[in-house]
Amino acid sequence: MQSDLFSAWLFLLRWIHIFSGIIWIGHLYFFNFVNVPLQGVLDKEVKPKVNPQLLPRALWWFRWGAMMTFVFGLVLLFSKYGLPGSEGNLWRDADGGMTGRAQWIMMGSTLGTIMWFNVWFVIWPAQRQIITWVKEGQSPAEMPALAKRALLFSRxxxxxxxxxxxxxxxxxxxxxxxxTVFGLVSAGAVFVMWGMIRMGFKVGQTV
Ligand code: HEM
Structure with a gap:
């Protein structure tokens, strides 16, 4: 039996984890559903005025939301599951195999960690460089390729x-x-995302 204090600890960790996850993924969806279509229609002269103000703010919440989610996710993982091989943990079932819940969370944590890595080591460095160039009024030849890379990883x-x-x-x-369940749900989720990205170019252009 878990003590009440330990349950409260897990509850708090989960709350912080999900709250920061909303901040992160909310901004990810803002970039993909709102900002990409917006950048396509903004006038060239307006971009250097708007983007150095808008994007650093949005990217701050985006990357620190990702960091908080990741750190609290790891704390949650070790608090709840313990270390593999330790006594009384959730990793092993009665036959010594990995439990279903551990398999789910290993898969989820791996996907989440890949996403966190993309934010911190690809999207943010690329965007930081692009914003710096825009601020300085430069548009070097590498800029389109870097923007494409950031977009690809964001997508x-x-x-x-x-x-x-x-x-x-x-x-x-x-x-x-x-x-099978994972494959079916993933295929469905990817299809929904494909539709929503396309919708972003069409909806909300008038009040
Ligand atoms: C970045 C790497 C991540 C790691 C290492 C991680 C880790 C975890 C762990 C260990 C749990 C507890 C699972 C359990 O109750 O058995 C969990 C639950 C959860 N996580 Fe993550 N997570 C990550 C990213 C995310 C992101 C981006 C979101 C998006 C909002 C998210 C949303 C959730 C939700 C909704 C739960 C369910 C809590 C519950 O059912 O009580 N996680 N995560």
Whole structure:
């Protein structure tokens, strides 16, 4: 039995984890559904005025939301599951195999960690460089390729977010891990994301 204090600790960790996850993924969706279509229609002269004000702010919440989610996710992982091989943890079932919930969360944590890595080591460095160039009024030849790279990784994260979230809620909602369920849900989530990215170019242009 877990003590009340330990349950409260897990509850608090989960709350912070999900709250920061909303900040992160909310901004990821803002970039993909709102900002990319907006940048396509903004006048060239307006961009150097708007973007150095808007993007650093949005990117601050985006990358620190990602960091908080990741750090609290890891604390949650070790608080709840212990270390593999330690006594009384959630990793092993009675037959010594990996539990279904551990399989879900390993899959979710792996996807989440790839997304966090993309934010901190690809998207943010590329955007920082682009914003610096825009601020200085430069547009070097490498700029379009760098913008394309940032967009590609941002899109990848948007596509990964659906399967990742499913794996996060898997431990508490599915007793067993199934590649079929994971594959079907992932395919559905990727299709929904594909539609929403396209919708972003069409909706909300008038009041
Ligand atoms: C970045 C790497 C991440 C790691 C290492 C991680 C780790 C974890 C862990 C260990 C749990 C507890 C699972 C359990 O109750 O058995 C969890 C739950 C959860 N996580 Fe993550 N997570 C990450 C990213 C995210 C992101 C980006 C979101 C988006 C909002 C998210 C949303 C959730 C949700 C909704 C739960 C379910 C809590 C519950 O059912 O009580 N996680 N995560």
């Amino acid at each position: 990848t994260n948007a596509y990964l977010s659906g399967p990742m979230l499913f794996c996060m809620i898997g431990p508490n909602n599915f007793g067993y891990f199934s590649w």
